[in-house]
Amino acid sequence: MAKTLGTARHRALIALLIEKREAAGLTQTELAVKLGEYQSLVARLESGQRRVDVVEFLAFADLLGFNPHDALDELIRIKD
Template sequence: MPSHHRSRRHQRLAELLAQYRLVAGLKQTDVAEALGKYQPLITSMENGQRRIDVVELLELAEIIGFDPHEVLDALMKTPKK
């Protein structure tokens, strides 16, 4: 999906997920396995091709070990467009 179809907040969320996963020392396959999904799904989330709903965000936070409130605060500070 071309980047002009994503909002800055959507792109920032994708960046944050990848960053938190890397800091946690997890591979995409680790996260996918914990979700009961396949690795390409995580790639799609991290490159912004797939939107993430709030329940998925909470599951990712539990698996990766980040505070979802910090992510939401960062997104609120990110310009909409």
Template sequence: MKTIHNARYQALLDLLLEARSAAGMTQKELAVRLGRPQSFVSKTENAERRLDVIEFMDVCRGIGTDPYALLSKLDSMARL
């Protein structure tokens, strides 16, 4: 199974989207912070492209969320 279609990867994307929404940030605003086109954020959130670990950390920091806390939350979800 490809990682992009893995349930844990989808949960990670859901957590990122939840964090962006909680920050009151649009895709366009995040894209500007990242220096990327809005389509980068859209394709990532819709699982059309896969984030590598560096991009994940950049996205978290762009949102203003702690990447380690987000991964810890993902790990807790996986243990349920």
């Protein structure tokens, strides 16, 4: 399997998460606190240095108030 960091889908996922965080009116630090993590984790995710696993993705969806199914439907349409 090819590496996924930096692919079109990975970049789209990052953009989606940033958009949803900003729409929720949260800073990286505020989101990190809600996740029970350090701000640096959110920064690494949003800068593309780290992958988002499924469990983290679902936590983001819960905290930021978006439907994970709809988000995945958008990402599936993107071709790398």
